[in-house]
Amino acid sequence: MNLDYTTLEMQRRQHPAWRLLAADSAPLVASFLHRVFVVPNVRVMAQSNLVESLEDTLYGLREQLGAQVFPKSAQEYLNDWAANDKGWLRKFYPAGSDEPHFDLTPPTERALAWLGSLSDRSFVGTESRLLTLFGLLKQMSEGSETNPQTRIAELHKKRDAIDAEIARVVEGDMALLDDTALKDRFQQFTGLARELLADFREVEHNFRALDRKVRERIALWDGAKGALLQEIMGERDAISDSDQGKSFRAFWDFLMSQSRQEEFTQLLERVLELPPVSALAPDKRLKRVHYDWLEAGEYAQRTVAQLSQQLRRFLDDKAWLENRRIMDILRGIEGKALALRDVAPTVLRNPDFMQIDEIGAGVELPLERPLYQPPLHTVLTSVALQAGDEDVDAAALFSQVRVDKAALSAHIAKSLQTQAQVTLAELLQSRPLQQGLGELVAYLQLASESPASVVIETTQDTVAWQVSDDSQPMQAAPTMRRATLPRVIFVRS
Numbered sequence: 001m002n003l004d005y006t007t008l009e010m011q012r013r014q015h016p017a018w019r020l021l022a023a024d025s026a027p028l029v030a031s032f033l034h035r036v037f038v039v040p041n042v043r044v045m046a047q048s049n050l051v052e053s054l055e056d057t058l059y060g061l062r063e064q065l066g067a068q069v070f071p072k073s074a075q076e077y078l079n080d081w082a083a084n085d086k087g088w089l090r091k092f093y094p095a096g097s098d099e100p101h102f103d104l105t106p107p108t109e110r111a112l113a114w115l116g117s118l119s120d121r122s123f124v125g126t127e128s129r130l131l132t133l134f135g136l137l138k139q140m141s142e143g144s145e146t147n148p149q150t151r152i153a154e155l156h157k158k159r160d161a162i163d164a165e166i167a168r169v170v171e172g173d174m175a176l177l178d179d180t181a182l183k184d185r186f187q188q189f190t191g192l193a194r195e196l197l198a199d200f201r202e203v204e205h206n207f208r209a210l211d212r213k214v215r216e217r218i219a220l221w222d223g224a225k226g227a228l229l230q231e232i233m234g235e236r237d238a239i240s241d242s243d244q245g246k247s248f249r250a251f252w253d254f255l256m257s258q259s260r261q262e263e264f265t266q267l268l269e270r271v272l273e274l275p276p277v278s279a280l281a282p283d284k285r286l287k288r289v290h291y292d293w294l295e296a297g298e299y300a301q302r303t304v305a306q307l308s309q310q311l312r313r314f315l316d317d318k319a320w321l322e323n324r325r326i327m328d329i330l331r332g333i334e335g336k337a338l339a340l341r342d343v344a345p346t347v348l349r350n351p352d353f354m355q356i357d358e359i360g361a362g363v364e365l366p367l368e369r370p371l372y373q374p375p376l377h378t379v380l381t382s383v384a385l386q387a388g389d390e391d392v393d394a395a396a397l398f399s400q401v402r403v404d405k406a407a408l409s410a411h412i413a414k415s416l417q418t419q420a421q422v423t424l425a426e427l428l429q430s431r432p433l434q435q436g437l438g439e440l441v442a443y444l445q446l447a448s449e450s451p452a453s454v455v456i457e458t459t460q461d462t463v464a465w466q467v468s469d470d471s472q473p474m475q476a477a478p479t480m481r482r483a484t485l486p487r488v489i490f491v492r493s
Helices: 005-014 016-022 026-038 047-065 074-081 106-117 127-143 148-170 179-219 225-234 243-255 258-272 284-314 317-339 394-398 405-416 424-430 437-449
Strands: 089-092 101-104 421-423 454-467 479-491
Touching (some): 005 016, 016 026, 016 106, 026 047, 026 106, 047 074, 047 101, 074 089, 101 106, 179 284, 258 284, 405 421, 405 424, 405 437, 405 479, 421 424, 424 437, 424 454, 424 479, 437 479
Antiparallel strands (some): 089 101, 421 479, 454 479
16 A cells, blocks of 8 residues: 555545544544454444443443533434444344344454554564464465476475474474463464454455445446346356455355364364463453354355345346436436536525425415314104014024134144144044034135145045934934035145
8 A cells, every 4th residue: 555645645534444543532432342342253233232332331431531521322422433424333224123233344443453453562473473474475386386396396395394303203302382482473373363353344344345336337237138147147256256255265164164173172272271371361252263253254154145135136127127217316316416516506696406396385264164064963763662572482592603713723733743734524534523514614714724725626525514403303313414625635834
């Protein structure tokens, strides 16, 4: 990056990290966001939880420094930090949620990391960094070598060095790292582990930027949709095939290896037990830093999957036409705004700046309203009641039949416990109808309400039930009723 005057002046006015460091409330913003997001490695937090935590922080500061120090509410501060002129938080609505959520922006995390680096260190290790740089150069040189003989010679050289080291160990000559070397390497490991966690937010930010560029190209496309689809889909995946996506996929494949996770856990536990390392009092969360990597990586993976899914919906026919219409409207607004950019919107200088239809006030006079009309009251005519027939049998009032649908549902569920599906005819064979046609209709109603039920119109089933007739003598055979209906199948959900 070129640190000339023009670049730095633009960064001072536009970069969120610089604005954060220069803000009067920088101690509040940096300390709160570091404690809430960075220390516990929280990726996203709901607005209600973040407001509650900030209210507690503001209450403590007001008790310590005075009530006039931070006069705004926690909600106002969060909205201010997420505004475009600040850019310290990202405010968004997750899918399926009506509550806004907040996350740190990459510039904010870089500013917090820089503030953390200002603290004095017990010593500055240089050996481990030099070895890291030397190892990176060797990896790049060997990884780009195309001559087989050169690579074979390098492998033989490594084998000879390993054989020589094995021979020294057999003889009892083992080279051990001293305490300073252990502290130096552990200090570098801690810094790289924290930087890797911070990089995940920038990875997500870059994925969103790539997705935004693809959407802009789709929205501004003037040609046929087939040519656009060929261009977009010809890249296989405009997000995953970028340099950012390839690097993240390689890291994710390495981290998802079960053997790598177990090896990393064993190495980390052994190193943390070394006396020189334990004397440094390392952070307790460092013991599970690889699980924090996994959690942050899974969130980044979900972000990429959501962006890919949204991109597919964005290319849908209806969304395509709607986006084109919106872009045409925005272009018209931009054109008119550019034409009026140098013209002050005053009536004296430009009376035709804006036109509004129907700007006249509608007048409704009080006398134009109709007078109040009282409602008409219904007059009841007194009619003498006539006595009814005393010999009418009232038993019919008490012979009503009520079908217990809960018992029928239980019978269906019990039958589906031993088989995947059962027909209505099979249900009636195991438990015949007790209440006749009303019970049969209740079965059909349950089938219509169940989304897992199937009705086959081409196949007919016949069901039968007994009807008792009190007028017939006891020795007479019961009357049988039959009904033919399409096959109804209840399926286990």
